[in-house]
Amino acid sequence: MQAENVNGDDLRNLDQxxxxxLAGFRPIAxxxxxxxxxxxxxxxxxxxxxxxxxxxxxxxxxxSDMPDAIVGFTIKxxxxxxxxxxxxxxxxxxxxxIIDKIVRSYPHEAMLAVEEFVVSSVDKEMTIDFSExxxxx
Amino acid sequence: MLVDxxxxxxxxxxxxxxxxxxxxxxxxxxxxxxxxxxxxEGAGQVDDVQFGLLASDLxxxxxxxxxxxxxxxxxxxxPGLILSRHIFKGLxxxxxxxxxxxxxxxxxxxxxxxxxxxxxxxGAQGRxxxxxxxxxxxxxxxxxxxxxxGGDFPKIAGWVDRWSWILEDSALAEAPTNWVDRYDKRLxxxx
Numbered sequence: 001m002q003a004e005n006v007n008g009d010d011l012r013n014l015d016q017x018x019x020x021x022l023a024g025f026r027p028i029a030x031x032x033x034x035x036x037x038x039x040x041x042x043x044x045x046x047x048x049x050x051x052x053x054x055x056x057x058x059x060x061x062x063x064s065d066m067p068d069a070i071v072g073f074t075i076k077x078x079x080x081x082x083x084x085x086x087x088x089x090x091x092x093x094x095x096x097x098i099i100d101k102i103v104r105s106y107p108h109e110a111m112l113a114v115e116e117f118v119v120s121s122v123d124k125e126m127t128i129d130f131s132e133x134x135x136x137x
Numbered sequence: 138m139l140v141d142x143x144x145x146x147x148x149x150x151x152x153x154x155x156x157x158x159x160x161x162x163x164x165x166x167x168x169x170x171x172x173x174x175x176x177x178e179g180a181g182q183v184d185d186v187q188f189g190l191l192a193s194d195l196x197x198x199x200x201x202x203x204x205x206x207x208x209x210x211x212x213x214x215x216p217g218l219i220l221s222r223h224i225f226k227g228l229x230x231x232x233x234x235x236x237x238x239x240x241x242x243x244x245x246x247x248x249x250x251x252x253x254x255x256x257x258x259x260g261a262q263g264r265x266x267x268x269x270x271x272x273x274x275x276x277x278x279x280x281x282x283x284x285x286x287g288g289d290f291p292k293i294a295g296w297v298d299r300w301s302w303i304l305e306d307s308a309l310a311e312a313p314t315n316w317v318d319r320y321d322k323r324l325x326x327x328x
Contacts, residue, residue, distance in 0.1 A: 011160045011167055011192050014211050014265070018204065021195075022261040025202030034281065034298040036232045036240065044205050046256050048274055048302040051319065054230045062254060062271040062302060077231035077241075 029095045029126045036079055038128055040095065041072035042121055049074070052110035055081065055102075058117070070121075073114050075102070089130040096124055158215035160192065164289045167192035169210075172219045173247070173280075175294050176325040183325060186294035188218065188280055204257030206300070208265040212255045214278055214300050221247040221278075222311035227321025228279075245280040245295060246320060250311045254302070274302045275311055 010016050025044040032039050041047075047059040059072035075081065075098070082089045085101040099118050103111055159170045168189045175186040190210070198206050225246040232241035254268045270276075280295040287293075304314040313319060 011169070011195075014207070017195075018199070018207070018257070018263070019261050021199035022204050022207070022257075022263075023200050023202045024260060025204070028201055030201065032299070034296075035244075035279065041203075044203055044257070046205055046209065046254050046268070046271075046302065048271060048304065050304065051315070062274075063256065063268050080231035 027123060027126070029122075029128050031078065031089075031128055031130050036077060038075040038078050038095075038098065039072065040074070040118075040122060040126070043071040045071060047071060052113060053108070055106065056110045056114050058113065070117055073117060075114075091131055092127050092129045095122065095126045095128060098128070158211075163292070168290065168293065169195065169215070169297075170293070171215050171297060173294070174219060174221060174224065174325070176224050178324065185219075187292055188295045188297050189283070189290060189293040190297040204260075204263065205255070208255040208257040209300055210297075212253075212265060212267075213251055213276060214297060217249065217251055217276070218247055218278055218297075220249055222249045222327050223247070223309075223316075223323060224325040225312075225316060225320040225322065226324050229319055229321060240281075242321065243282055243284065244298070245282065245324075246313075247278045247280060248275045248303075248312055250274075250305070251276050271302055273305050275305045275313055277301060277303050277313060 010020065027042040029038060029040045031037075041059060043061060045064070046062040048062055050058045050060055052058055055076055057074040057076065058070055059074070061069040061071045079089055081102065082098070085105050087093060087098060087101060096118065099115055103115055158172070161168055161170055168191055170187045170189055173186055173188045175184045176182075177184055195207060195210065225248070226244070228241040228244045228246070230241050232239075232244070237243075251270055254270050256266050256268060257263055258266045278300045279298045281298055282295045283290060283293045306312040306314045306316055309316065312323075316323070
């Protein structure tokens with residue numbers, strides 16, 4: 001349903017909004033056009049962002065029974081970064097391709113922490129659709 | 138960690154939140170309007186303004202299954218942005234935004250320590266769950282000033298981009314850790 005086709009009361013009532021629009025959560029990688037970053041998250045929960053470097057942020061679950069439960073990460077400044085490592089950001093790109101090229105160009109400690117999370121917890125076929133950003137309002 | 142349960146936006150609780158947030162159709166697009174403070178750098182004063190979030194952006198978040206982000210928007214961003222303790226400016230990193238390769242310079246960061254946190258549980262027919270605020274952390278909201286779309290949305294001073302928790306600075310209460318390195322400058326702190 002497009003926002004233009006609903007009325008204001010539907011949007012004000014959270015239960016109605018969730019009923020109509022909330023999809024089942026699945027681990028996801030996507031491009032955030034507002035902050036020019038790739039976000040990868042494997043659990044829908046409240047998170048704390050831990051800044052590893054100007055390029056990487058790790059997401060830690062706030063209310064997990066497990067201490068330091070990492071549930072995702074962010075690659076920041078992605079358009080600059082992808083230009084530098086030769087990745088076309090106009091279509092669909094596999095997450096592991098981005099990680100692989102960044103590891104080769106920036107083999108520092110923060111990148112290795114992200115790579116470790118990808119290897120242990122992320123679907124290797126996960127993709128990022130950069131064109132989706134231009135379709136979103 | 139669980140404090141209490143309960144759905145919201147029903148009955149009396151609905152009235153509480155309309156004080157801080159409204160939904161309005163502007164130029165054909167539904168927009169959530171949120172009360173906030175704005176630091177006018179030229180005049181050196183703080184004004185009351187409204188920030189916006191397109192309903193279509195919230196629907197995009199919902200389509201990805203991020204119920205917790207939506208619960209936090211409704212319970213923490215909408216009623217809490219006006220209560221922010223600090224406003225910072227500039228993200229200090231490469232950022233393309235609206236085709237501006239220096240988009241990081243304009244971003245505003247609002248931070249505070251709310252008394253509670255919220256998550257969403259149970260899928261589309263679920264409910265919000267109130268939890269204790271994580272200790273030693275601040276809630277941060279990133280905002281883009283409405284520089285490019287002021288003609289279409291004249292009453293909106295900025296757009297809410299993102300909200301999340303960050304570790305708290307050891308020296309400045311209710312500010313993110315290492316805020317001096319993270320941001321270009323601190324614009325305003327509530328007395």
